[in-house]
Amino acid sequence: MLNGKKKILVTGSNGQLGNCLRKIADDFSVNYIFEFTDSASLDITDASQVEEHFRDLKPDYCINAAAYTAVDTAETDAERAFSINRDGVANLAEACKTFKTTLIHVSTDYVFDGDTNISYDEDNFTNPMGVYGLSKRQGEDAALEANPKTVILRTSWLYSEFNKNFVKTMLNLFKSKDELNIVADQFGQPTNANDLAEAIMVIIENDHKTYGIFHFSNYPETTWFDFAAKIAELSGSKVKLNPVTSDQFPTAAKRPMRSTMSLDKIERMYHIQPKYWENSLEDSIKTIIQHHD
Numbered sequence: 001m002l003n004g005k006k007k008i009l010v011t012g013s014n015g016q017l018g019n020c021l022r023k024i025a026d027d028f029s030v031n032y033i034f035e036f037t038d039s040a041s042l043d044i045t046d047a048s049q050v051e052e053h054f055r056d057l058k059p060d061y062c063i064n065a066a067a068y069t070a071v072d073t074a075e076t077d078a079e080r081a082f083s084i085n086r087d088g089v090a091n092l093a094e095a096c097k098t099f100k101t102t103l104i105h106v107s108t109d110y111v112f113d114g115d116t117n118i119s120y121d122e123d124n125f126t127n128p129m130g131v132y133g134l135s136k137r138q139g140e141d142a143a144l145e146a147n148p149k150t151v152i153l154r155t156s157w158l159y160s161e162f163n164k165n166f167v168k169t170m171l172n173l174f175k176s177k178d179e180l181n182i183v184a185d186q187f188g189q190p191t192n193a194n195d196l197a198e199a200i201m202v203i204i205e206n207d208h209k210t211y212g213i214f215h216f217s218n219y220p221e222t223t224w225f226d227f228a229a230k231i232a233e234l235s236g237s238k239v240k241l242n243p244v245t246s247d248q249f250p251t252a253a254k255r256p257m258r259s260t261m262s263l264d265k266i267e268r269m270y271h272i273q274p275k276y277w278e279n280s281l282e283d284s285i286k287t288i289i290q291h292h293d
Contacts, residue, residue, distance in 0.1 A: 005033045008204065009059035009101075011092065012066025014038045017106060019162040020197035021063065028201060035059070039066065044088035054095040061204055064092055064105045067136070071110070072252035074131040085135035086142055093146035102149045102209070104200055109156035109188060109217075111137040114256025119221075121262040122154075122213040130253035140213065151203055152213045153196070156259060157227070160193035161287045170228050171288060174237040184225035184243030187258040189217035192280035199272050210269045215261035218277035230278055234285045 012018050013036035025034045035057060042053050044066050067085055068074060074081040089105060096103040110133035111126040128134040143150045159165040173180055199216050203209065222230075225243045232239055246255065266272050 005031055006060040007057060008032050008034045008061045008063060009053075009057055010034060010036045010063045010065060011042060011044055012038065012064065014163075015065055015067070015069075016158055016160045016162045016165060016193040017065040017196055020160055020193045021065070021200070023194070024197055024201065032204075044091055045083045047091040047094070050091040050095050051098070054099045054101065058099055059101050061102045061104060062092055062096055063200055064089060064103065067106065068132070071130065071132045071255075074135065075252045078131045078135075081131050081135040082138070085132070086138040089139035090142035090146060093143040093150060096149065097147040100149070101147075102151070102204075103143060103147050104151050104153065104203060105139070105143045106196070107140050107152050107154045107213075108133065108136045109154060109259035109261055110256060111140070111154065112256050112259050114186075114259045116258060119260045119262040120215070122215060122265055129256065132253060144212070148211060149209075150211055151209065153200070153216050154213065154261060155191045155196055155215075156188050156217045156261065157190040158193050158196070159190060159281075159284065161284060161291060162193070166190075166224070166227070167231055167281070167284060168288060170231045171235055171237075171285070174232060174235065174239045177239060179240035179242060180228070181242045181244045181249065182225040182228045183246055183249050184223050185245050185257065186255055187221045187223055187260055188256070189219055189221055189260060190227055190277040190281065191217040192275075192277075192284050194284070195275055195280055199266070199270075199274075202272050203270055206270060214266045214269070215263055216266050216272070216274065217261060217263065218275050218280050219263060220277075221258075221260040222277065227277075227281075230281060231285065234282050235289065
């Protein structure tokens with residue numbers, strides 16, 4: 001603690017979530033000092049570097065926004081995916097335990113196989129279908145095993161005004177295409193990374209923390225096709241969208257067909273009320289269009 005302020009270490013700060021946390025950091029500057037790191041300034045796969053960094057900073061909180069997220073590439077780059085998503089998380093969790101730091105770790109709906117008609121809750125059986133999902137699941141296990149003061153947030157279909165994501169990809173394609181084929185048989189919950197950043201700060205500010213696994217996203221569920229249709233509507237695009245099946249759109253990694261997550265636990269334990277995805281999407285598209293270079 002410095003000048004009575006608590007210290008928050010953010011890893012992977014050049015990603016979507018990291019950028020969204022940077023954006024709101026000033027709003028919390030009365031009580032917190034943020035240190036934003038990326039792979040160049042803190043390589044989480046290097047255990048000795050992580051420990052040295054923690055010894056210097058002695059953070060009260062570590063938000064791990066660092067991840068290998070290239071779902072299809074992970075199938076042929078498994079070593080790197082596990083190095084970041086499992087071993088890197090283990091290194092952070094060990095350091096957190098040593099320095100009594102609370103770890104907030106971001107995970108994914110891809111820990112599930114999606115073979116269900118009900119929403120997954122936090123205790124449901126995980127069965128990842130690809131390297132990415134498995135590496136993230138093993139990262140969860142490593143974090144919980146090493147550091148009892150760990151909050152894991154599983155999220156899904158993350159987008160924002162930053163970096164590459166489905167919303168920005170669609171907006172770019174709408175400019176150059178007259179029609180697009182969009183998968184219509186995969187269900188999930190879009191999540192505005194700005195909402196996730198705010199949820200993380202609610203958890204950090206809570207004096208009576210509950211540790212363990214939580215689900216956070218916007219709601220309710222939708223399909224990629226309906227998500228794309230709403231993006232088109234909100235951006236005023238006249239593009240023609242054609243619904244297709246997953247079989248017509250093969251990818252290297254198999255996706256969960258229905259990875260809808262129950263949000264009851266985070267509402268109950270942290271009084272976080274997730275927003276409707278359509279409302280959050282509208283805000284995001286306005287921001288993207290406004291800041292488009």
